[in-house]
Amino acid sequence: MKKFLRCALFLSVVCSLLPGAQPAAAATKASVVRVTLTSSWPTHSPDPMGLTYDAKARKLLVSDSEVDEIPSLWKGKNLFVAKRGGRLLSTRTFKKFTREPEDLAWDGKHQVL
16 A cells, blocks of 8 residues: 555656646637627627537527517517528527526537527
């Protein structure tokens, strides 16, 4: 048991002395590509909350959890499908699940939200 503890201690000391490798994410610089005012879409999305991308269809899926709280804007739609350039293609609703979707994810393999 003593030999195992000495080996573990030795490895932890050696590993702490090695230069740390930077994760790939830390080396990547983020930048804004495009800003789309979703509140100006024909069916307004004043407070988009979730965003995911369907790579196969090349479309963005956007959810809005607060649009139902603004009666003048609420048209029964809280899921928006848009082109990558920001143009709204269609609207849908999550009424089977919730009127306030906070986020969403796309399973491209099974084609489901």
